[in-house]
Amino acid sequence: xxxxxxxxxxxxxxxxxxxxxxxxxxxxxxxxxxxxxxxxxxxxxxxxxxxxxxxxxxxxxxxxxxxxxxxxxxxxxxxxxxxxxxxxxxxxxxxxxxxxxxxxxxxxxxxxxxxxxxxxxxxxxxxxxxxxxxxxxxxxxxxxxxxxxxxxxxxxxxxxxxxxxxxxxxxxxxxxxxxxxxxxxxxxxxxxxxxxxxxxxxxxxxxxxxxxxxxxxxxxxxxxxxxxxxxxxxxxxxxxxxxxxxxxxxxxxxxxxxxxxxxxxxxxxxxxxxxxxxxxxxxxxx
Amino acid sequence: xxxxxxxxxxxxxxxxxxxxxxxxxxxxxxxxxxxxxxxxxxxxxxxxxxxxxxxxxxxxxxxxxxxxxxxxxxxxxxxxxxxxxxxxxxxxxxxxxxxxxxxxxxxxxxxxxxxxxxxxxxxxxxxxxxxxxxxxxxxxxxxxxxxxxxxxxxxxxxxxxxxxxxxxxxxxxxxxxxxxxxxxxxxxxxxxxxxxxxxxxxxxxxxxxxxxxxxxxxxxxxxxxxxxxxxxxxxxxxxxxxxxxxxxxxxxxxxxxxxxxxxxxxxxxxxxxxxxxxxxxxxxxxxxxxxxxxxxxxxxxxxxxxxxxxxxxxxxxxxxxxxxxxxxxxxxxxxxxxxxxxxxxxxxxxxxxxxxxxxxxxxxxxxxxxxxxxxxxxxxxxxxxxxxxxxxxxxxxxxxxxxxxxxxxxxxxxxxxxxxxxxxxxxxxxxxxxxxxxxxxxxxxxxxxxxxxxxxxxxxxxxxxxxxxxxxxxxxxxxxxxxxxxxxxxxxxxxxxxxxxxxxxxxxxxxxxxxxxxxxxxxxxxxxxxxxxxxxxxxxxxxxxxxxxxxxxxxxxxxxxxxxxxxxxxxxxxxxxxxxxxxxxxxxxxxxxxxxxxxxxxxxxxxxxxxx
Numbered sequence: 001x002x003x004x005x006x007x008x009x010x011x012x013x014x015x016x017x018x019x020x021x022x023x024x025x026x027x028x029x030x031x032x033x034x035x036x037x038x039x040x041x042x043x044x045x046x047x048x049x050x051x052x053x054x055x056x057x058x059x060x061x062x063x064x065x066x067x068x069x070x071x072x073x074x075x076x077x078x079x080x081x082x083x084x085x086x087x088x089x090x091x092x093x094x095x096x097x098x099x100x101x102x103x104x105x106x107x108x109x110x111x112x113x114x115x116x117x118x119x120x121x122x123x124x125x126x127x128x129x130x131x132x133x134x135x136x137x138x139x140x141x142x143x144x145x146x147x148x149x150x151x152x153x154x155x156x157x158x159x160x161x162x163x164x165x166x167x168x169x170x171x172x173x174x175x176x177x178x179x180x181x182x183x184x185x186x187x188x189x190x191x192x193x194x195x196x197x198x199x200x201x202x203x204x205x206x207x208x209x210x211x212x213x214x215x216x217x218x219x220x221x222x223x224x225x226x227x228x229x230x231x232x233x234x235x236x237x238x239x240x241x242x243x244x245x246x247x248x249x250x251x252x253x254x255x256x257x258x259x260x261x262x263x264x265x266x267x268x269x270x271x272x273x274x275x276x277x278x279x280x281x282x283x284x285x286x
Numbered sequence: 287x288x289x290x291x292x293x294x295x296x297x298x299x300x301x302x303x304x305x306x307x308x309x310x311x312x313x314x315x316x317x318x319x320x321x322x323x324x325x326x327x328x329x330x331x332x333x334x335x336x337x338x339x340x341x342x343x344x345x346x347x348x349x350x351x352x353x354x355x356x357x358x359x360x361x362x363x364x365x366x367x368x369x370x371x372x373x374x375x376x377x378x379x380x381x382x383x384x385x386x387x388x389x390x391x392x393x394x395x396x397x398x399x400x401x402x403x404x405x406x407x408x409x410x411x412x413x414x415x416x417x418x419x420x421x422x423x424x425x426x427x428x429x430x431x432x433x434x435x436x437x438x439x440x441x442x443x444x445x446x447x448x449x450x451x452x453x454x455x456x457x458x459x460x461x462x463x464x465x466x467x468x469x470x471x472x473x474x475x476x477x478x479x480x481x482x483x484x485x486x487x488x489x490x491x492x493x494x495x496x497x498x499x500x501x502x503x504x505x506x507x508x509x510x511x512x513x514x515x516x517x518x519x520x521x522x523x524x525x526x527x528x529x530x531x532x533x534x535x536x537x538x539x540x541x542x543x544x545x546x547x548x549x550x551x552x553x554x555x556x557x558x559x560x561x562x563x564x565x566x567x568x569x570x571x572x573x574x575x576x577x578x579x580x581x582x583x584x585x586x587x588x589x590x591x592x593x594x595x596x597x598x599x600x601x602x603x604x605x606x607x608x609x610x611x612x613x614x615x616x617x618x619x620x621x622x623x624x625x626x627x628x629x630x631x632x633x634x635x636x637x638x639x640x641x642x643x644x645x646x647x648x649x650x651x652x653x654x655x656x657x658x659x660x661x662x663x664x665x666x667x668x669x670x671x672x673x674x675x676x677x678x679x680x681x682x683x684x685x686x687x688x689x690x691x692x693x694x695x696x697x698x699x700x701x702x703x704x705x706x707x708x709x710x711x712x713x714x715x716x717x718x719x720x721x722x723x724x725x726x727x728x729x730x731x732x733x734x735x736x737x738x739x740x741x742x743x744x745x746x747x748x749x750x751x752x753x754x755x756x757x758x759x760x761x762x763x764x765x766x767x768x769x770x771x772x773x774x775x776x777x778x779x780x781x782x783x784x785x786x787x788x789x790x791x792x793x794x795x796x797x798x799x800x801x802x803x804x805x806x807x808x809x810x811x812x813x814x815x816x817x818x819x820x821x822x823x824x825x826x827x828x829x830x831x832x833x834x835x836x837x838x839x840x841x842x843x844x845x846x847x848x849x850x851x852x853x854x855x856x857x858x859x860x861x862x863x864x865x866x867x868x869x870x871x872x873x874x875x876x877x878x879x880x881x882x883x884x885x886x887x888x889x890x891x892x893x894x895x896x897x898x
Contacts, residue, residue, distance in 0.1 A: 031391055078584070087591075089391040090321045094534070095587055097527055101580030105573040113569035212573075220399055258410040265403040272396040273382050276389070 003253035004246065009137045011245025012144035013203050017218070018225040018237040019151055020195030024071070026168035026232035027188045029089065030079055033096040033219060037103030038074070038193065039200025040215040042067040044111060046201040050118050059118075060201055067197015068190045074099060075189040108212035115209040140202050147198065148238060154191075155234060164188055168232055217261055221248065224268035230278020243267075291437055296512075297557065298444035302451040303509045304548035308532050309451075309458055309541055310501035315530070316538030316597070317462050318494040319474025320384050323526055324397030325502060327404055330521040331376045332369035332503025333510040334415055337424040339365035340511075352416040362427035366507045373503020377495040384495065385488035401523040409518040420517020424510050434514075447508050454501055457762075459541055461497070463600075464761035465753045465772060468740070470494065471539070472748045475737040482697055482731075483749045483815050484723035493758045524576070528552050531583045537593030539739075546595055551582070602743045602776050603792040626836050629785035634847035637782060639816045647674040650850045651696070651727075651819055656705035658691055666691050667874045669705070673819065678841055678851040680865030682858070687871040689854040690732055693823050696852070697729035698722045709819070724751060726818030730825060732854075736804050736811075738797030742788065745796045745807055746779035747772075749815040782810050801828045809837070813844075820844070822853045826860055838864045858882075 017039065024032050046063030050056065082095055126133050133141075155161035163184045166174040175181045203218070204210045225244045229236020244264050252260040271278070307329055314320045343357035360368070383396045409418045426434035426443075433439060461467055473480040473490055481487050510516045528551060536547025555578065559571055586593065634640070651673040658666040666688040673679050681689045694700040696707060698719030707715045714722055723729075737745050753775065754760050755768025783789050786806050791799060796807055805828065812820060822841075826834040842864055845851055855861055861868050862882045870877040870891050878891050885891045 031395060033395075082587070089389065090394055091587060091591075093321070093391045093394060094530060095584055098531075098580040098583035098587075101524065101527065101576045102584075105576035105580070109570055109573040109577065112567040113573075217402070220402060223395060223399065256410075259406075261406065262403065265399055265406075268399055269383075269396055269403075272388065272392055276392055 003249045005133050005137075006252075007246035007249035009133070009141055009206060009245075010249050011242045012141045013199055013206060014221055014225055014245045015238045015241035016144050016147060016195050016202070017199035018222050018229075018241045019148065019234050020071075020192035020199065021222050022226045022229070022232055022234055022237040023164070023188055023192040023195075024075075025226070026234075027164060027171075027185050028075065028079060028083070030083075030092045030096065031089075031223075032071075032074075032079075033093060034074060034099035034103055035196055035222065036215040036219045037100045037107070038067055038070050038196050039203060039218065040210070040212060041070060041103060041107050042197035042200040043204035043210065043215075044107060044116075044212070047116055047118060047204065056118070056205075060198070063201030064194045064197040067195070067200060068193040071193025071196055072186060072189045076186065080185075104213055104216065111212060113211060115211045117209045118205050136205065140206055143198075143202065147195070151195075151234065160184070160187055220261060220268065221245075221264045224264040224271070227268055227271040227276065228279060231276075233278060236278055288437060292440060295437065295440035295444050297553070298441075299447050299508070299512045300556070301549060301553050302444070302447035303505045304529075304532070304552040305545045306451045306454055306505040306508070307502055308529055308536070308544040308548040308552075309454060310498040310505070311526075311529050312533050312538060312541065312544035313458055313462065313501075314494055314498040316533060316540070316544070317467060317474060318470040318491065319390065319477070320491055320494060321390055321394035322384075322397055322495070322498070323394045323523070323530075324380070324399075324401035325498075325529060326521045326523065326526040327401050328373045328376065328499040328502035329506040329509075330404075330516070331499075332373045332506030333516040333520075334421065334506075335372040335503065336365040336369040336507035337421045337510050337516055338415070339368045340425050340427075341421070341423075352419070352421060353413045354416050354421055355414060362511075366504060366511075369507035370500045370504045373499040373501075373506075374496040376503075377499035378492070380495055381488065381492040384491050398523055398526075401521075401526060405518050405521060405523065418518055420515055420519070422515040422517075424514040424516070426511055426514060440512075443512055447512075450504070450508065454504075455541055455545070458497075458501070460764055461758070461761045462541070464765075465747075465755035465768060466757055466761035468744055468748045469756055471740060472737045472745075475739055476735055478699065479731065479735040479737070480748075481720050482699060482723055482729050483811070484720050484728075484751055486720050497758075527583070528555075528579055531579050531586075533593070534583055534586050534591075535593055537595035537597065539597030540593070540595045543593050543595035543597075547593070551579070555579070597739065599741060599793065599795065600744060601793045602741065602747065603780065604776075626833075626840075627785050627787035627789070629787075629840055630843075632781065632785050634844055634849075637778075637785075638813055638844065638847065638849060640848045647676055649673065650675045650710060651852070652708045653692075653696070654706045654708070656692065656695060656707065657703045658688075658695060658700065659703045664703075665874050666695070669871070669874070669876050671869050671876060671879060673850060673852055675850050676845055676848055677867070678845050678853060678865050680861045680868040681852065681854045681871060682856060682861055682865075682868055683871035683877070684856070686873075688874040689856075689871055690823055692871065693729060693821050693852070693854050697727060697821050699729065723815060726816065727821065728812050728815045728817035728819070729821035730808050730812050730823055732823040732827065734801070734804055736796035736799070736807055738795065740796060741793050742796050742799070742807055743776065743779055743783065743792045746783065746811050746814050747775050749811045750775050750779070751816055779810075779814060782813065786810055802830065802833060805829055806837075817849060819850045819852065822851065824854055824856070826855065826857060834860065835863070 021032065021035050024030065042063040045066040046059045049062040050059040078095060078099060079092060082092055126135065126138060155165060163174070163179045166177070166179050167181050167184045171181055200215065203215065207214065221244055225240035226237055228243060229240030244267065247263045248260050251263045311322065311325050314322045338354050338356040339358050339360045341354070341357050342359045344352065344354050380397065380400070384393045408415050411417065415421060462470065469480065469485050470490060473485055473487060477487055532547035532551035533544055535551055536545070537543025555575055559575055562571055649672045654670050656666060656669045657664060669692060681692060683689050691700060695702045698717060702715060706713055709725065709727060737748065740748065753768065754771055760768060780789070780792065783792055788803060788806060791803065796804065799807065805825065809825060825837065838860060841851055853865060866881050867879055868882055868885060869879045870885060878885055878888050
């Protein structure tokens, strides 16, 4: 039962990260494999704010801001110029991998290879339904739930959200119908980048100790959650993240923590081989 | 002095190993268009296999301090041969990922993830290959006879590695410069179109992965025999990115470019950093090395996307000094200035290889209750019609009527949700599209579909069926096997090209032509595929009316010569002039069928057009 608790928190963080990742894929059609490096860079910015005396909330906002600005800049100055050249999608994936190397190891060059951790208290321990959760973990789950609710509200009820969905369904049609797609794409990268920064920071807080390459495997969980729910589908991403998050933690408890990610790997490979458009998706959605 | 000599020997071995790996990856990525982000798996399988085949059983060796499988104690060269075989075998499961029509970047992600997963498993499951510590004290070939630490031994090892690399270079070049290599590059440029011209994508991709896997594994075997250890740390997924960087820098689609990239990137970087003084924190230099690889990829893709040695253009026309007109000069006028050549004088039956001519107008192709739905929405519902031999049948209807979808189902580009397609008396509903093309059912596309980085002549020749050099083994047998036939094919394609008045573009890249010219190239290419039934998807779209009419006249000639044509069009004028009968589709259903004169009399047809 305690593994279920861990699963919930992993799932909460993963849901935030996957929703951001899948939104980027939806509006720009790029598998942004540099996502993990922006997560960990956001976490480090937040960490430095924290150890220089700012409280956890302000530091968290710093991490979120870093993710937003870095993601927006990545799209504006790297992906968009490359996309204007009408290259194959694979070229952009290779570029993203290059950016990932620069982001992750550039950070490592600056901060060194050592592990760090936030100044924070885990808070009081709570248990209910047989699960043990620290105060911090409850706060994280709370934040994630609120943010996912906000994303839902934005997609369903705001003009921006509708414009995003229109752009993702058919960018040129949306443009011809008067949607300012460039602006929508910029806004999407800012928002999804904020989610990326948030996910990176809470991931680091929850992990306890972390270093520059800690998020390298995270991209696998992200991809597994995204492909499970169908690429480009924010609600699918939430569902996929819940499944993958719980499945990895439960399997870690019953098998061995070393094989924690194996479930995610197998899900991802299975989805790519048999249903690359998600459990509920079909060809036409791509 | 001798320290430098040992160092030189090491460099030679590393250089040969890197060059071999880069050439293998280049065949996959640069020629066949498979972005194998899991490439390092194959090199690693080779290294581990060679290690455990040459090592004594784990229980008896070195006091049993390491655990591993096999331990067969085989003499050289058996471990290397075994490694190459293992590299080919491990490629087979990945064919499921790349063999079908999965987006290239999705397949690439699957391969990347496979590399990470296998590394994780090998690292954590110790009894298999000694886990994270890896396998060490791998015996060098002939070490009982000759001291591997001797300088002469190391140079001899380097020489063997270099000779093998040169052999691999010639083997790979033999394959890629054959008609089979042409098919691989066609698949790289546009896989769906290659499929529609009869290329078996799954088979081509499987062959490439197996071949690349074998060469990669051999490179791993050579490396492990020299350095005598192999561990998960040596084959992180990022090592594949280094090799991709090498190919991007050197030049994808060019074997010499791959070798140059191997020398500059993996070899260059490892060796430069060896001489850097230790500065900053211990991770600083390796970290900056990775940053440099990342920057190298981005900067090269932006400023020199074709690499230092770009893929070279293949001149087939036999007039290498005739300068092809620069693509930029191609006028964007829908081909108004194109003058068809002596097409009227060419014998269509000879050109299209039409055999016996039945003469009657029997039913060649019939469709019964064909239906296609996407996400539960029917875009084609219960469509039935017949196509008769030697006629030009028109498919007409407003936008969104399902014309192109019907055509795609006939060609097999799309599968049908229900219904049957009968061709020459055979049910072909489930037949894959490349086999339909081989059986004579050839389609063209509405959107530009030329193979961009093949020349015009290569585009045409690639479509000719049953080439003896267009298979893996045919290509291995070499030019002596297929050269004469290929020259005849080139002559045949050149004749057609001249007929269409485009000879001066024979050696220009098809991607640089104007819209009208590309349209003609596509039609010619479809003709060379020797169609019995030619399925044309809006062949006149974007073409100047004058040229459209001249093409229409040729289509009529072909039909008289015995080719059956099905043509999607929404220009009524074209239908009037060339098609009989005409089938009208609206909202996914057959609305009416008959000659244009008959259709004009029907009010619902006129209405569908006015409303639609």
